[in-house]
Amino acid sequence: MTARWILDANAFKQNVSHVIGDQPVMAVMKNNAYHYGLDFAIHAFLEQGINTFSTTVLREAVRIRALAPDAIVFLMNPSTEFNILHEHDIQMTLPSTEFYLTYKHELAGLTVHLEYENLLHRSGFHTFDEMLDVIETNNLLPLEDQMNITGIWTHFGYADEFEVSDYDKEKESWLKGLAMIRHHHDFKKIHAQNSASFVRDGLFPGHSHARLGIILYGSRPYSSLPESITHQALTVSANVIQIRLLDADQSAGYSFAFTAVHETRLAVVDIGYGDGILRTRSKHECIINNKRYPIRALMMSHMFVEVDDDVKAGDEVIIYSNDIRIDEMTFKSVGANSEQLSALNHHSLLKEII
Ligand SMILES: Cc1ncc(COP(=O)(O)O)c(C=O)c1O
Incomplete structure (x- = not known):
């Protein structure tokens, strides 16, 4: 994957x-x-x-x-x-x-x-x-x-x-x-x-x-416009490679990147800042099976997402698509539209034009 x-x-x-x-x-x-x-x-x-x-x-x-x-x-x-x-x-x-x-x-x-x-x-x-x-x-x-x-x-x-x-x-x-x-x-x-x-x-x-x-x-170009003014044809997606269970107070990731306050299901996903996902993107959500879930930590080649029982290994994780757009994240201060586009790593991501 x-x-x-x-x-x-x-x-x-x-x-x-x-x-x-x-x-x-x-x-x-x-x-x-x-x-x-x-x-x-x-x-x-x-x-x-x-x-x-x-x-x-x-x-x-x-x-x-x-x-x-x-x-x-x-x-x-x-x-x-x-x-x-x-x-x-x-x-x-x-x-x-x-x-x-x-x-x-x-x-x-x-x-x-x-x-x-x-x-x-x-x-x-x-x-x-x-x-x-x-x-x-x-x-x-x-x-x-x-x-x-x-x-x-x-x-x-x-x-x-x-x-x-x-x-x-x-x-x-x-x-x-x-x-x-x-x-x-x-x-x-x-x-x-x-x-x-x-x-x-x-x-x-x-x-x-x-x-x-x-x-x-x-x-x-600016936030007061409706999304319908332009359509994002680009999707950036990854995969749940494992589900890990954390007890309350257990940490995951480098240097206590995420600490569970209660028992938590963490999806380990095969994408990270090495693929060009901006570090600040990890303050927000991604989509799995049409539902938004919070990203909890972003590492070079992985990220953790807090999920529920509906999510399992092998599920597709949408980081960007027309449903969770780059401009939405720009307006949440993740970085400029063109900054995120430019950062995406075409050497590590599988590039497909369909
Ligand atoms: C000189 C010049 N013209 C036009 C543009 C296009 O701007 P935008 O991407 O906001 O449409 C740019 C982009 O930075 C630019 O540098």
Whole structure:
């Protein structure tokens, strides 16, 4: 018996279709498609009509190009591997005036999207005026020396925050600056919205794409949304390998990990943090035979679950599924959706796409 990572391909694709409706979407493929696997995810997205992809790593962008020869591939981090960008027709962020001035010659002929820093302060031009200066400088160059400024974008840092007004501020600053700069340059690609912003506001007027990640992969970006907004097609399951009986006051696991207050049936389950289950996940429940039971301890390759007489060796234990979702645990402070997805160990879990 082995613990499993099982992806229902049809459910995944149906969810993509449900999430995007008829809206134009750039799918975020970073970190191996949120760890769902680039090959699988690219094919699923293409099948659902998405043909614009972004990632942060050039190596991934090159793989996306191989999987989707006709797609637009956008690199969200700057790269100085200009030959590779050219060779694989990869569009790239232009993150600052400094980057432009340093690599002006190498950027000739490349397609870039200007990045606005906004409140996230991770990357991007500080102001729209700085971007305008670069556009004007580029326009003065002979055509063959110019870069092709096709896009403009930003990334919101507060779209899933409701207690503070920072999302409204970053949104206003972006939309105001965008309205100004569009008088001076015709951008074909305009994209700003992550899952939270897209769900809150719908696609902003004049934007070519919403740039979506987590909602395409089956998790809600914030807790006040109903589960029906997205479907988790991934199931992580394991097996009861034994039932142990503990008397009151007996402990089990390393360093008294669990101490029984009364006579207790403990199911020993063949999954642990070595398989990528976050340690904080052990504060919550799992599902056995359609019923929730509390996890009592999590070790590297095992966990203990307190069970009743209905549970026996060989029963399947569901750690995550659409009935006990990663986003539910995220909202119970287990860790971010993408953190749990990324941690899952595809070398130790049996990986199946059904
Ligand atoms: C630049 C950028 N755009 C879009 C996204 C997608 O965000 P989400 O997964 O919340 O939809 C991310 C993810 O972190 C990102 O870094």
